[in-house]
Amino acid sequence: MSIIKLLSKKTDKILFTTPSHSQKPMFNTSISNMYNIDYSEVNGFDNLSNPKSSIFYAQAKASEIMNAKQTFFITQGATTAILSAMKALINPGDKVLVARNCHKSVFNGLILTAGIVDWFIPETDENWGIYTHIDCEKLESTFNLNQYKAFIMTSPTYEGINSDIEKIAKLCKKFNIYLIVDEAHGTLNNFSSNLPKSAMEQGADVSINSLHKTAGALNQCALLNIGNNIQNIDIETFQRAINIFQTSSPSYPLLSNIEHCINFLNSEDGNKEINGLFCEIDKLKKDLNRFGVQFYVSENHDQTKILARKEGISGYDLSEIMFDEFNIEDEMNNAISCLYLTGIGTTKSKLEKLKNGLKKVITNPSYEFVKTDFQPFPLTKIQPVDTFNREYMYVNKENSLLKISNKTIMPYPPGIGLLYPGEAIQKWHLDYLDKDVEIMV
Numbered sequence: 363m364s365i366i367k368l369l370s371k372k373t374d375k376i377l378f379t380t381p382s383h384s385q386k387p388m389f390n391t392s393i394s395n396m397y398n399i400d401y402s403e404v405n406g407f408d409n410l411s412n413p414k415s416s417i418f419y420a421q422a423k424a425s426e427i428m429n430a431k432q433t434f435f436i437t438q439g440a441t442t443a444i445l446s447a448m449k450a451l452i453n454p455g456d457k458v459l460v461a462r463n464c465h466k467s468v469f470n471g472l473i474l475t476a477g478i479v480d481w482f483i484p485e486t487d488e489n490w491g492i493y494t495h496i497d498c499e500k501l502e503s504t505f506n507l508n509q510y511k512a513f514i515m516t517s518p519t520y521e522g523i524n525s526d527i528e529k530i531a532k533l534c535k536k537f538n539i540y541l542i543v544d545e546a547h548g549t550l551n552n553f554s555s556n557l558p559k560s561a562m563e564q565g566a567d568v569s570i571n572s573l574h575k576t577a578g579a580l581n582q583c584a585l586l587n588i589g590n591n592i593q594n595i596d597i598e599t600f601q602r603a604i605n606i607f608q609t610s611s612p613s614y615p616l617l618s619n620i621e622h623c624i625n626f627l628n629s630e631d632g633n634k635e636i637n638g639l640f641c642e643i644d645k646l647k648k649d650l651n652r653f654g655v656q657f658y659v660s661e662n663h664d665q666t667k668i669l670a671r672k673e674g675i676s677g678y679d680l681s682e683i684m685f686d687e688f689n690i691e692d693e694m695n696n697a698i699s700c701l702y703l704t705g706i707g708t709t710k711s712k713l714e715k716l717k718n719g720l721k722k723v724i725t726n727p728s729y730e731f732v733k734t735d736f737q738p739f740p741l742t743k744i745q746p747v748d749t750f751n752r753e754y755m756y757v758n759k760e761n762s763l764l765k766i767s768n769k770t771i772m773p774y775p776p777g778i779g780l781l782y783p784g785e786a787i788q789k790w791h792l793d794y795l796d797k798d799v800e801i802m803v
């Protein structure tokens with residue numbers, strides 16, 4: 363089916379996925395007819411790669427709202443914001459510590475910057491099958507081993523677990539390491555007292571927000587925030603890095619969507635919307651607890667990411683039944699649980715449908731959850747920068763053990779690699795590989 367045909371059909375699916383806006387604007391937007399507002403750098407308009415007027419002022423206001431020294435509007439997703447931040451801070455040969463639950467864009471950033479990676483494994487929760495927070499003691503021990511240029515981590519995680527950024531930022535300052543926080547899923551942190559403070563407020567050097575994921579903006583709207591206390595680098599360097607990756611043709615529809623989105627989140631109406639969402643989710647959880655539905659809860663958990671499991675059924679089966687019988691699509695599922703993403707645009711009636719569906723799923727009391735087995739510590743044999751365009755050959759899966767993979771194994775979502783090119787294939791990976799495996803020569 364063509365794209366045009368696909369989009370002409372109205373879907374009746376109830377989506378708990380990104381983007382959170384439910385295919386409706388939740389705030390004022392200039393976009394009623396995209397053509398009306400689609401301009402380039404004509405007289406009176408600004409220049410995206412060297413903003414001096416409208417984009418400059420909109421970014422300056424956003425910087426204040428985001429508690430940043432500088433907030434840049436990015437119209438090509440958090441991916442571009444991550445690549446730009448990495449390009450600005452990391453030079454070829456710099457050592458970079460990366461939390462392994464990073465989005466794939468960080469691996470691509472390592473290819474582009476020629477940074478030398480060491481992986482850091484976040485804590486895990488086997489009972490839910492998820493990565494959790496960064497342990498500060500382990501981090502400090504790792505910092506003692508090498509002089510890193512930057513530490514790159516994700517907080518909140520896809521499932522909503524926030525790490526203690528304030529502590530991590532202090533540790534990074536002590537060791538003279540730049541802290542880059544991928545806060546793609548945590549834009550609302552800056553706008554709600556129900557959530558931990560934002561990475562900017564907690565002292566990160568750089569943070570990245572994806573506005574479409576939870577904040578009600580259109581796909582590809584993102585922010586790159588530079589912290590107030592960043593040292594030994596000027597803002598111009600970030601602009602130059604952004605200009606490498608970002609289009610030279612500004613999309614005013616997307617730029618205005620970003621501006622509207624931030625203004626809304628910062629307004630009384632936005633505040634009401636966010637608090638209302640927390641209230642409704644709280645009610646939903648209390649109600650569903652009585653029907654054997656359990657929710658992931660922890661001190662630093664963002665409750666807008668509803669991670670649910672039901673006694674007597676696997677996450678995979680729950681996901682399938684919810685889709686087949688109730689037309690409800692989750693963002694992600696694993697052997698144990700399903701992740702229902704909410705945000706600006708998740709209405710009360712949508713949550714009501716989720717509640718009714720989850721109540722009705724019939725379970726089998728004899729079914730017991732299995733504990734999750736996480737990916738082994740990665741064995742990097744060839745650094746990311748040297749993995750692109752390598753010669754490769756095929757071997758039979760049985761003969762691939764400890765050979766160097768030329769391929770990525772990556773479930774999407776969440777876009778977290780289980781095996782990247784340049785890493786040794788370990789026994790654990792074999793279940794995920796095809797019969798013939800691409801290995802580097």
Ligand SMILES: Cc1ncc(COP(=O)(O)O)c(C=O)c1O
Pocket residue numbers: 438439440441442464465467516520544546547572582584775776777
């Ligand atoms: C943690 C995280 N960071 C970055 C990204 C990239 O975001 P985008 O798709 O806006 O480029 C994603 C996308 O799923 C993500 O989950």
